[in-house]
Amino acid sequence: SYELTQPPSVSVSPGQTATITCSGDSLAKHYAHWYQQRPGQAPLLVIFQDTERPSGIPERFSGSTSETSVTLTISGVQAEDEADYYCQSADYSGSYRRIFGGGTKLTVL
Amino acid sequence: EVQLLESGGGLVQPGGSLRLSCAASGFTFTNYAISWVRQAPGKGLEWVSAVSGGGRNIRYIDSVRGRFTISGDISRNTVYLQMNSLRAEDTAVYYCAKEDSSSSPYFDYWGQGTLVTVSS
Numbered sequence: 001s002y003e004l005t006q007p008p009s010v011s012v013s014p015g016q017t018a019t020i021t022c023s024g025d026s027l028a029k030h031y032a033h034w035y036q037q038r039p040g041q042a043p044l045l046v047i048f049q050d051t052e053r054p055s056g057i058p059e060r061f062s063g064s065t066s067e068t069s070v071t072l073t074i075s076g077v078q079a080e081d082e083a084d085y086y087c088q089s090a091d092y093s094g095s096y097r098r099i100f101g102g103g104t105k106l107t108v109l
Numbered sequence: 110e111v112q113l114l115e116s117g118g119g120l121v122q123p124g125g126s127l128r129l130s131c132a133a134s135g136f137t138f139t140n141y142a143i144s145w146v147r148q149a150p151g152k153g154l155e156w157v158s159a160v161s162g163g164g165r166n167i168r169y170i171d172s173v174r175g176r177f178t179i180s181g182d183i184s185r186n187t188v189y190l191q192m193n194s195l196r197a198e199d200t201a202v203y204y205c206a207k208e209d210s211s212s213s214p215y216f217d218y219w220g221q222g223t224l225v226t227v228s229s
Contacts, residue, residue: 031213035154042204042219043146043154054217086154090213096168098144098156098214 002026002091004101011107018077020104022087023069030089032070034063037103038083046085047072074106082108111135111218113143113205118223121195129190129223131205138186139163142208144216145179145190147201147225155201159208160188173199195227 004024012018022032031050035043045054047063050070060075074081087101117129131143144159158179159168167179178191188205202224206216 031215033213033215035216037154042221043206043216044219045215045217048209048215048217049213084153088154088215095171096159096166097170098146098159100146100154100156103153 002089002093002099004032004087004089004099006085006087006101006104008102009105009107011109012074012077013109014079015076018074018081018106020072020074020085020087020106021069022071022101024089024099024101025068026089026091026099027065027070028068030092032063032065033088034061034070034072035086035088036081036083037086043086077106077108079108082106111207113207113218113220115203115205115220115223118203118225120226120228122229123196123227125195125227126191126193127195127225129192129203129205129225131188131190131220133186133188133205133207136207137162138181139183142166142214143181143188144206144208144214145188146204146206146216146219147199148204148222149198149201152201157203158190159214192225195225197227199225200227201225 034047050065139162145157202222207218208214
């Protein structure tokens with residue numbers, strides 16, 4: 001079955017660049033999407049279809065892809081970016097289930 | 110403005126039932142799928158079920174198939190999740206989320222969630 005793997009945590013100082021990776025076999029065939037979730041809040045879409053940014057999301061958020069992995073990059077990290085980040089894709093092997101990665105806690109030092 | 114409003118959560122004993130509702134507005138209901146995504150306390154996101162805008166295509170995660178039923182009411186722009194035979198491991202915040210219509214679905218709008226607690 002398809003799975004998406006993320007590092008449990010990433011730490012970065014304010015103003016620096018944070019990178020969060022997500023790997024999985026399904027990513028070679030299907031898009032990945034990224035969500036930010038601050039404590040006590042609902043998730044927020046920050047990147048869709050690997051590299052696209054929804055309106056209203058700051059330009060410091062960007063996405064890239066390479067074969068079976070995708071990367072979320074946050075340039076010039078701000079304190080408000082501290083949150084959990086989840087990648088998401090789909091399993092089209094038959095069940096058409098949507099899959100989330102385990103999530104990465106971004107800590108701004 | 111797209112809005113999704115969940116309701117129906119609460120405390121229920123193991124083996125009991127609950128029905129969650131997701132009232133949608135701000136978009137053409139029949140054109141988009143709606144999913145339920147849950148988050149157990151301190152855990153990550155887990156997709157549970159999806160129903161297409163027309164109600165024809167329905168999907169479930171294996172752990173809820175046969176116990177949960179998703180449905181949509183076009184007249185009320187509302188999606189329901191009927192949850193039967195509830196277990197302790199179903200305890201979570203349940204979010205409904207609008208899916209964008211694309212070859213690889215993603216969730217562009219989310220509700221604020223409703224808490225389901227299964228405990229004796």
